Amino acid sequence: MSKVIENSSCFYCEKGMELENLMIEAAKLQVSTLYVNKDQTHKGRCIVAFNRHVKELFQLDEKELHLFFEDVSKVAKLLNDVFRPGKLNYGIYGDLVSHLHMHLVPKYEKSSEWGEAFINSPTPKHFLSDMDYEEIVRMMQAGLQD
Amino acid sequence: MSKVIENSSCFYCEKGMELENLMIEAAKLQVSTLYVNKDQTHKGRCIVAFNRHVKELFQLDEKELHLFFEDVSKVAKLLNDVFRPGKLNYGIYGDLVSHLHMHLVPKYEKSSEWGEAFINSPTPKHFLSDMDYEEIVRMMQAGLQD
Numbered sequence: 001m002s003k004v005i006e007n008s009s010c011f012y013c014e015k016g017m018e019l020e021n022l023m024i025e026a027a028k029l030q031v032s033t034l035y036v037n038k039d040q041t042h043k044g045r046c047i048v049a050f051n052r053h054v055k056e057l058f059q060l061d062e063k064e065l066h067l068f069f070e071d072v073s074k075v076a077k078l079l080n081d082v083f084r085p086g087k088l089n090y091g092i093y094g095d096l097v098s099h100l101h102m103h104l105v106p107k108y109e110k111s112s113e114w115g116e117a118f119i120n121s122p123t124p125k126h127f128l129s130d131m132d133y134e135e136i137v138r139m140m141q142a143g144l145q146d
Numbered sequence: 147m148s149k150v151i152e153n154s155s156c157f158y159c160e161k162g163m164e165l166e167n168l169m170i171e172a173a174k175l176q177v178s179t180l181y182v183n184k185d186q187t188h189k190g191r192c193i194v195a196f197n198r199h200v201k202e203l204f205q206l207d208e209k210e211l212h213l214f215f216e217d218v219s220k221v222a223k224l225l226n227d228v229f230r231p232g233k234l235n236y237g238i239y240g241d242l243v244s245h246l247h248m249h250l251v252p253k254y255e256k257s258s259e260w261g262e263a264f265i266n267s268p269t270p271k272h273f274l275s276d277m278d279y280e281e282i283v284r285m286m287q288a289g290l291q292d
Contacts (some may be wrong), residue, residue, distance in 0.1 A: 056234055058223035062216070069215045070208070077204035088202055090238040093263045095253050098233060107241050117239045117266035 006093070007053040014098035017073040026137045027144055031064055034144075036136050039125040043103045043117060044083035048072050049101035057092075057100070064080055072102055078143040079106050090117045153199040162229075169193055172283045173290055175217040176209055182282050185271040188251045188264060190229040190282070194218050195247035203238075203246070218248055224289040225252050235264045244253035 009109070010048055011018040023035035035043040054060060055080050060068060085106030092102050105118040115120060128136075157164040169181035169237075175194070183191040194217055200206060206214060222234050231252030238248050251264040259265060 031238060034159075056222060056226065057215070057219045058226065060219070065215055065219055067214045069203070070210055073203045073211055074205070076202060080202065080204065085193060087239075087241040089241070090203070090236075091151040091263060092236040095235070095261045115241045117263070120263035140276070 005021040007099070007107050010053055010099045011097065012049050012101060013053050018124075024133055024137060025138060026140045029074065031067040032071045034071075034075055034140065036140065037103070038127060038133070039122065040136075041122045042107060043096060044079050044085070046075065046079070046104050046140070047101050048075055048104065049099065051059040054100045055094075055098045060100075066100065068100075070102070074144070075140075077105055078140060081146075082139050082143050086114065091118070091120065093120060147246055153245070156238070156245045157243065157245060158195050159199050164210040170283060170284045175220065177213040178217045180217075180221055180286065182279060182286065183249070184273060184279070185268065186274050186282075187258065187268045187272040188231075188253060190231070190250075191288070192221065192225070192227050192250050193247050194221055194250065195245065200246045201240075201244045206246075214246075219289070221250055221286075224286060225250060227292075228285050228289050233262065236263070237266065239266060244289055 004011050018077055025031050025033060026036050026046070027034040032048045032050050035047040037051065039045065050068055057065065072133040079085065079088060083106045086109040088109045089105040089107055090102055091105070092100070094101065103120065107118065108115055151159050151245040153159040169183050171179060172192070173180040173184050174257055178196050181193040181195065183193055185191065194212055203211065225231065226233060226270045229252045233253045235251040235253055238246070240247065249266065253260055253264065
């Protein structure tokens with residue numbers, strides 16, 4: 001049976017190469033999926049994407065809203081414990097890729113963009129080796145078990 | 147009796163001139179306060195600030211987390227109904243002003259920064275007349291009554 005894609009023009013729904021070029025799935029959460037962002041300008045940067053194609057927060061029902069931010073909060077705690085940033089930044093943009101997803105970006109004192117909003121699409125991007133991505137995925141998965 | 151300030155180095159706690167130079171209180175929500183941002187580069191831009199001095203989302207207990215995002219979602223719906231943006235953007239940064247607050251930024255197609263993350267501190271800023279701010283505050287307060 002072929003896979004049903006909720007919104008075939010959305011790479012979060014399609015889950016194909018476009019998504020895989022940008023991020024790596026790390027875990028399924030209650031109502032969302034955790035992805036490690038391939039650009040690691042800020043170590044530990046990741047994405048929590050809601051599992052259904054929804055554009056705006058207020059389109060979630062109350063239960064979904066609660067569970068989505070429980071997922072986000074759990075990942076925020078995990079990032080804080082694993083990477084020890086000075087502060088976490090959080091962003092939902094999606095003017096063009098409007099599937100509800102939140103960027104979670106650990107910020108480090110004396111490091112780039114400290115004291116400012118993180119740059120969403122930095123140039124150049126900071127890519128890692130496959131082994132280093134696997135290590136981050138493992139650290140996140142282990143943190144979620146605690 | 148003098149006012150008790152939870153964190154005297156935080157302008158969200160102090161509620162003095164530093165805050166008033168940046169934003170205008172529009173409404174008290176369940177666990178947060180809605181402020182209209184004085185920079186209106188994106189019409190309707192506002193801030194939802196948690197009422198207690200907390201740095202990170204995961205420091206909220208489950209009930210506070212639920213209520214905070216109910217407040218955010220209610221304001222998002224209001225902004226969508228009143229200003230009819232193409233998309234809403236949402237950001238929590240606060241590396242330096244770490245009191246939990248979320249920026250809600252309506253974005254408009256064919257207008258500035260469409261398709262990118264909003265610029266948090268634009269130069270120059272777009273200020274309005276007192277009458278225009280009052281009109282926005284009134285529109286938001288009316289929207290919250292609906």
